[in-house]
Amino acid sequence: MPATVISGIWSSPIIIFTGTDAAGLAETGFCVVPNTQNGPITITAGNITFGTATFSVPAGQFPVTLNPNQSVIIQVTMTQPADSLGKIGNLNLVTNTPYSPNVALSLIAGNPNLADFFPSQLSFPITKVGQSSTFANAVIVNTQNTPLTVSNIALTTGTDFFIVGAPVVPFVMAPSTTTAPFSLQFTPTVVGSRLDTITVTSNNGPEARTLSGGGSTLQSAFNLTGGVQGSLFALSGGGVPLILLANPNSINTEEPGSFVRLHDWQMPNYEKKLMRIRGHYEDLGPATISFKARARRIGQPDETIQANVSIGTAFADGWLREFTSEPVPLSGELIQLTCSRAANSGPVSIIDYTPQFEPAGEVIGGT
Amino acid sequence: MTYHPQTIRGPFAGIVSDTPFTEAPPNAFDDILNFFVRKGRMQSRPQLGAYLPTIPNNQIVRYIGKFKDANGNLHSFLLTNYTAGQTPAYMLTAGPVANPLTIPGLPAGQQGSNQLFTDAHIQNQVFFANGGYPLAYLDGSNTVQFAGDTPGTCLFLAVNVSHLIQAYCIEPAAGQAGSTVFPRRVRWSASGNALEWNTLTDFTAGSNDLLDVPDDITGINTLGYPTYVWRSNGITVMYPTGQGLSPFQFYNYSLAPDGVGNFFPYSLATYTNWCVFVAQDNIYRFDGSSMTPIGGTTKKKIYADLAANNGDQIWGRIVPNFTLGYDFLCYMLTIPGPNVTWIYTFDDGQWVRFNSSQGYLTAVRTVYTN
Numbered sequence: 198m199p200a201t202v203i204s205g206i207w208s209s210p211i212i213i214f215t216g217t218d219a220a221g222l223a224e225t226g227f228c229v230v231p232n233t234q235n236g237p238i239t240i241t242a243g244n245i246t247f248g249t250a251t252f253s254v255p256a257g258q259f260p261v262t263l264n265p266n267q268s269v270i271i272q273v274t275m276t277q278p279a280d281s282l283g284k285i286g287n288l289n290l291v292t293n294t295p296y297s298p299n300v301a302l303s304l305i306a307g308n309p310n311l312a313d314f315f316p317s318q319l320s321f322p323i324t325k326v327g328q329s330s331t332f333a334n335a336v337i338v339n340t341q342n343t344p345l346t347v348s349n350i351a352l353t354t355g356t357d358f359f360i361v362g363a364p365v366v367p368f369v370m371a372p373s374t375t376t377a378p379f380s381l382q383f384t385p386t387v388v389g390s391r392l393d394t395i396t397v398t399s400n401n402g403p404e405a406r407t408l409s410g411g412g413s414t415l416q417s418a419f420n421l422t423g424g425v426q427g428s429l430f431a432l433s434g435g436g437v438p439l440i441l442l443a444n445p446n447s448i449n450t451e452e453p454g455s456f457v458r459l460h461d462w463q464m465p466n467y468e469k470k471l472m473r474i475r476g477h478y479e480d481l482g483p484a485t486i487s488f489k490a491r492a493r494r495i496g497q498p499d500e501t502i503q504a505n506v507s508i509g510t511a512f513a514d515g516w517l518r519e520f521t522s523e524p525v526p527l528s529g530e531l532i533q534l535t536c537s538r539a540a541n542s543g544p545v546s547i548i549d550y551t552p553q554f555e556p557a558g559e560v561i562g563g564t
Numbered sequence: 565m566t567y568h569p570q571t572i573r574g575p576f577a578g579i580v581s582d583t584p585f586t587e588a589p590p591n592a593f594d595d596i597l598n599f600f601v602r603k604g605r606m607q608s609r610p611q612l613g614a615y616l617p618t619i620p621n622n623q624i625v626r627y628i629g630k631f632k633d634a635n636g637n638l639h640s641f642l643l644t645n646y647t648a649g650q651t652p653a654y655m656l657t658a659g660p661v662a663n664p665l666t667i668p669g670l671p672a673g674q675q676g677s678n679q680l681f682t683d684a685h686i687q688n689q690v691f692f693a694n695g696g697y698p699l700a701y702l703d704g705s706n707t708v709q710f711a712g713d714t715p716g717t718c719l720f721l722a723v724n725v726s727h728l729i730q731a732y733c734i735e736p737a738a739g740q741a742g743s744t745v746f747p748r749r750v751r752w753s754a755s756g757n758a759l760e761w762n763t764l765t766d767f768t769a770g771s772n773d774l775l776d777v778p779d780d781i782t783g784i785n786t787l788g789y790p791t792y793v794w795r796s797n798g799i800t801v802m803y804p805t806g807q808g809l810s811p812f813q814f815y816n817y818s819l820a821p822d823g824v825g826n827f828f829p830y831s832l833a834t835y836t837n838w839c840v841f842v843a844q845d846n847i848y849r850f851d852g853s854s855m856t857p858i859g860g861t862t863k864k865k866i867y868a869d870l871a872a873n874n875g876d877q878i879w880g881r882i883v884p885n886f887t888l889g890y891d892f893l894c895y896m897l898t899i900p901g902p903n904v905t906w907i908y909t910f911d912d913g914q915w916v917r918f919n920s921s922q923g924y925l926t927a928v929r930t931v932y933t934n
Contacts, residue, residue, distance in 0.1 A: 203815065323634040323688060413634050418706035419655035419663050420637040425934035428886040430612055431625035431642075433876070433900070433923030438619045440628075440642075441612035441922070442933075445890035450608040452920055454598030459585045462570050472567050479605060533594075538608060545599075547606040549573030556568065 200240075200258040201270045203229075211301040212288075217277040219340050224275045228300045230290060232263035239263075239293045243271060245302075248286020251278055252302045275304055279342075321358075321383035321410035330383040330410065337397055339370040346370075349398040357391040358383055358408045385412025448481065448544040455537035460552065461530060468557035471532050474504070474522040476550030482513040484543020488522050488536055492529025502527045509543060517548060530560045574604035578914025581865040588861070596916040601909060602892065609918065610886050620662055621650055626694065627681040628929035633704025634688040640931035641702060643683075643692055647676040648739070652697065653708050658934045667708045670697070675739030680830045680877050682783075684721035686728055686758050693717045698737040699730060701758070712759025716743070718751070719829070720784040724791045725804040727768070727811060728758035731784040731793055747780035749773050750793060755808065768808045774800055778821040783832035785839055787852040794826035794841065824848065824855065828870070830879035833895060840882060840895045840908075842870070847897070847908070858895075858908055862915040869902040876900035876924070887930055898925045 212226035232238050239262045243254040253274045261269055273288060286302035321330045339345040348367045352358055361380040370376065385391050393408045428443035462469060474488050489503040504522040534552060538545050570590070577592035578601050585594065600609050619625055619642070627643035640656040648670065654662040677696025684691045691701040691711060699711040699718065711728075716735030723729065733749040736742060750773075753759070754766035763769045774781070774793070783794035791802040791812070798818035805813050818824075824843045826832045831842035838851040846857040847866070859866060870878065880897045896918070898905040903924040907916050918925070 325635050328635075415634050415703055415705055417633055417635045417637040417639075417704045419639060419657050420704075421640060421657065421932040422934060423638040423932045425932070426887050426930055427615070427933040428610075428883075428890075428930040429615060429628050429928065429933075430920075430925060431619075431628060431927035432920055433624055433926055435923060437617075437622065438624045438644075438926065439922060440616040440619070440625060441920075442615035443886040443890075444611045444613055445885075445887045447611040448608045449611050450598055451611050451613070452598050454608055456596040456599050456606060457594045458572070458592070459594055460570075461586060462568065465586070469568075475569075545606075545608040548604070549571055551569045551571040553567035553569045 200261045200272070202261060202263060203268050203270065210299075211303060212273055214275040214302070214304045216305055217275075219338055220277050220279040222277050224277065226273050226275060226302075228271050228273065228288070229268050230271055230298050230300065231268040232265055232296075234294060234296050235265060236294075237262055237264045238296055240269065240290050241293060242291040243273075244289050244291065246287045246289045246299075248284060248302055251275055251284045251304060252286040252288070254288065271300070273300075273302060275302070278304075319381060319406070319408045321408070323411040323413050323415075324383055324385050326385050326388060326412045326414055328384070333381050333383075334378040335381055335395075336378050337364075337370070337376045339372060339374050341401075342372050344369050344371055346400045347397060348400070349396070351396055351398075352408075353394040353396065355393065357385050357410065357412070358393040358395075360395070381408065383408075383410040385410060388412045388414050448546065449484070449541060450538070451540055453538065453540045454545075455535055457533065457535045459531055459533045461532075462552070462554060464556060466530065466560050468528050468530055468560055469532065469554040470526055470528045470557045471534075471552055471554045472526060473553045474506075474534075474550055475519065475553065477517050477519055477548040478508050479546035479548060480509050480512065480514055480516045480518050481544040481546055483507070483509045483511065484538065484545050486520075486536055486538050486542075486545055486547075488534065490527045491533045491535070492527055492531070493533075494529070500527060500529070508545070513544075528557055574601075574606070575912060576601045576604075576606055576914065578862065578912070578916055579865065580861045582861040582863055592861075598918060599916060600892070600907070601912050601914045601916055603911075610890060612920070616660055616662060619644060620654060620664055621646070623650070624678070625927045626679075627683065627692070628927045628931055629683060629690060630929070630931040631685060631690050631702070631704075632688060635704060637704055638932050639702070639704055640933065641690070642927075643681045643694075645676070645678040646696065648674050650676060651708060652677075652681075652694075652700075653692075653702060655706075656931070656933065660933065663706075665702070665706055665708045667697070667700075668710055671736070671740050673739040673741060673743075674737060677738065679719065680879050682719065682721045682830075684723045684728055686723050686726075687756075689758070691721055691728055691758060693719065693721055693730070695719050695732075695734055696738050711753075712757075712761065713765070714761050715751070716740075720781065722784040722786045722791050724786045724802065725806075725811065726756040727752040727754075729753075729784060729791060729802075732781040733771075746773065748775065748777060750781070750784070750802070750814075752811065755811065768811060770811070772812070772814060774814065774816075777816060777819060779825065782826045782829040783841070785832065785834040787834070787839065787850070788837045790852070792850075792852075794832055796827050797821060797823045797825040797844070799825060828878045828880075830877055831897060833880040833882045835882040835884075840880060842878070842880065842897065847895075858913075860913075860915070862906075866897070866906050866915070869899045869904055869906070872901050873899050874901040876926075881928055883928060883930070885930060896925070896928060900924045 284304040288300040580588040580592035623644035646652040679694040699714040718730035719732040751771040755768040779796040793800040802812040826841040847859040905918040
């Protein structure tokens with residue numbers, strides 16, 4: 198995805214990575230680089246000039262063009278090395294001008310932890326006092342190159358959070374291995390924010406993680422199962438507001454409807470005599486549609502002819518069927534055709550319709 | 565004798581009003597009412613049948629919503645107009661029954677409101693406001709509760725990085741002593757606590773008055789990473805900073821007095837990380853990076869209806885379906901006065917019209933009914 202351009206001159210000349218929980222995991226960092234030049238620039242590439250073992254630039258961000266007084270957000274990826282030493286690097290941006298800004302990259306020393314606990318933090322949803330949350334899974338990872346002896350897994354207070362199915366201690370973990378998942382559960386004893394700490398103790402010392410959750414006394418009311426859904430239409434009503442429910446299985450609309458089109462059938466300046474309307478519909482049940490043709494001449498009342506057409510069968514099998522209107526001879530240069538249905542007059546699903554006409558000579562005037 | 569035929573078939577082109585009919589596609593129409601252009605067909609729209617024939621207090625329903633509470637229970641609710649002392653909220657149960665929710669005691673002078681609502685969901689609670697009562701929320705219980713120490717209320721709500729955000733603030737709430745309207749104010753709660761608004765109690769709460777913009781706030785939504793503060797003729801963007809003391813930075817897309825903005829406040833409708841709004845010159849779909857005009861060649865009729873609006877507020881909503889059995893992703897723009905709802909279908913990219921002899925549409929939503 199191309200890098201994001203934002204307005205304004207913003208600059209973050211360094212990206213600091215705090216490190217991930219295990220070697221090989223990636224962490225994403227961002228920097229903002231401004232166009233401080235007097236004209237537009239196009240950044241064509243971002244190169245890691247040193248620190249390539251740790252840092253990389255995700256593909257697809259370039260080229261990106263910046264106008265003066267714009268900045269761009271660039272993404273950089275840090276892949277956690279196996280050791281816990283700090284790392285530094287440099288990102289150099291190549292542009293179509295001599296302007297070639299640099300961004301410093303830094304990984305803080307000290308990660309990863311040796312006996313690490315995943316996830317690094319556990320937040321449970323708000324749970325009613327006395328009830329229990331769903332289980333959250335956790336694992337312990339030996340991220341070092343030598344065996345690790347885990348001597349204890351314990352909660353500091355243990356009143357609201359519980360460990361379920363943890364491995365029996367002590368046990369030894371081979372290098373770069375993970376325990377089977379075990380569970381944590383939240384059962385608040387009082388209302389409000391609840392905290393605890395789970396500590397995994399190994400021959401490398403203790404490793405602590407925070408558990409958090411909230412206790413509530415919510416008394417749910419007017420509950421629904423969610424087994425049935427409906428589309429509700431609230432209407433202003435005639436002084437009495439109301440709500441109607443849409444029926445997804447019926448298009449037998451309770452209101453009248455229509456679609457209208459003025460035709461000259463690409464034969465301007467010629468009279469046309471509309472003779473017939475044929476078409477196809479989807480059989481969703483018996484219905485009645487009406488075709489109304491109207492022509493207009495100056496100084497004369499509108500000439501209109503209407504034909505009702507019964508469509509559909511009791512089979513309502515979705516089969517495509519044909520309809521033909523009664524002949525509706527009506528002449529004019531322009532003919533307005535309205536297809537309508539009355540309220541509750543059956544489901545209508547038109548696939549196509551074909552007005553058929555005869556050319557009837559040039560228009561003399563008066564249309 | 566052989567007649568000249570001209571077949572009109574799908575995919576149909578919807579209503580075209582901006583060009584002479586001779587220039588419109590042959591499968592376009594001058595008007596389509598209570599028919600949907602759907603899946604290559606011209607279909608009569610779904611039937612609407614009786615559900616709730618009257619609303620408690622005989623008030624207009626302004627919002628229909630649903631949520632799951634902290635105990636995991638599902639709820640559907642209505643928000644209605646209200647006078648001072650009336651409840652604005654009702655829970656639906658099978659029957660159907662609209663069960664009124666009790667409200668807290670009100671400060672002296674507190675007024676009701678007939679404005680449209682906006683809502684925001686955070687931590688299994690639904691916060692809502694319409695410029696009347698103090699910012700309130702539903703948590704699944706049988707009561708409406710006010711949002712902690714909120715200084716008042718607002719017209720528009722959003723959520724970003726665990727902050728509940730109010731926009732177009734009224735502080736204190738309408739009718740209370742000293743109540744003042746701040747049409748360019750954005751206020752955010754403490755991080756992770758939508759009941760805490762006092763910056764002295766929790767420094768992650770705060771506010772910002774957009775003093776450098778020429779127009780008032782008309783909506784707010786979060787699309788992906790940033791929150792967009794919509795104005796009549798422009799947009800201001802709130803970017804999360806990750807810093808507790810100053811959690812948002814504000815950038816104005818535009819400071820020009822004229823331009824593309826959410827001109828009709830409640831026309832803004834959000835769906836996942838994109839939205840639709842009505843500006844002065846067109847109707848746009850916005851995905852956070854690009855604006856796509858969707859008014860097409862139907863603008864003339866739509867804007868004629870917008871100009872004829874009277875009596876109530878224009879509003880829009882994006883609807884994915886009329887329950888799962890009838891997929892129909894569309895934007896519905898209701899215009900009281902002409903009492904019509906213009907419907908833009910995203911699958912077919914066309915406009916049609918909806919109306920009812922029961923008046924104009926005031927809310928629509930697919931919710932739990934049992």
